[in-house]
Amino acid sequence: MVTRQHLVSGASSGVIGGVILxxxxKVVQTFTGIKVYTLLLNVDFLPxxxxxxxxxxxxxxxxxxxxxxxxxxxxxxPKTKTHPYITSFIITIPTIPLFYVLIHLSIKETVSITDLTGFLLWTIGHILFAFSLAASYQYLTKKMTT
Structure with a gap:
């Protein structure tokens, strides 16, 4: 059963992971010039x-x-049957190939679709998201029960 505390922990963990990502x-784009942050924030293709x-x-x-x-x-x-980090990675994995979909849909200039470094940075960022989602969820859930 999902309690209010689980929902608050989940929502908060998602925001924490989103900030980290x-x-x-942003730091990667600033130092490399590869427009992965621009791609992350881009909404110009939405109606x-x-x-x-x-x-x-x-x-x-x-x-x-x-x-x-x-x-x-x-x-x-439910995270009782699966490891919480595996669950967060399963949720996050679909965001990795979105790299190519978002580039294709984007109107403004973002990272090049053939830029493997850009794809690697995008992937690392989303792995950080998955890790921070699970870690912060565990921390917040434990903190709320004590």
Whole structure:
């Protein structure tokens, strides 16, 4: 049974993971010039949202909304039968090939679709997300029960 405490832990963990992912990709883009952070925040291909030029802050908020939802989904998956890190990686794995889908859909310039370094950085960032999702969920759930 999912309790309010599990939902709060899941949502919070999703946001924590989203912040870590965003920070990592922002730092990587700043130092390498590879536009993986731009890709992460890009919404220009979406029918309604894409018509507006959003600030970085608002685009990052959109990214955190997705992270929030992933955290909520994570809270609904029973972790007694599976290792919590495996569960978070299973949830996160579909975001890795989104690299190619998002590049294809993007209107503004992002990372090149043939940039293997960009793909590797994107993948590392999402592995960080998965790890931080599980770690923060475990920490928050334990902290709320004590």
């Amino acid at each position: 965003g920070f990592f990709l 309604i949202l894409g018509r507006v030029i959003w600030s970085e802050f608002v685009e990052f908020f959109f990214h955190l909304c997705i992270s929030f939802l992933l955290g909520m989904i994570y809270s609904f998956i």
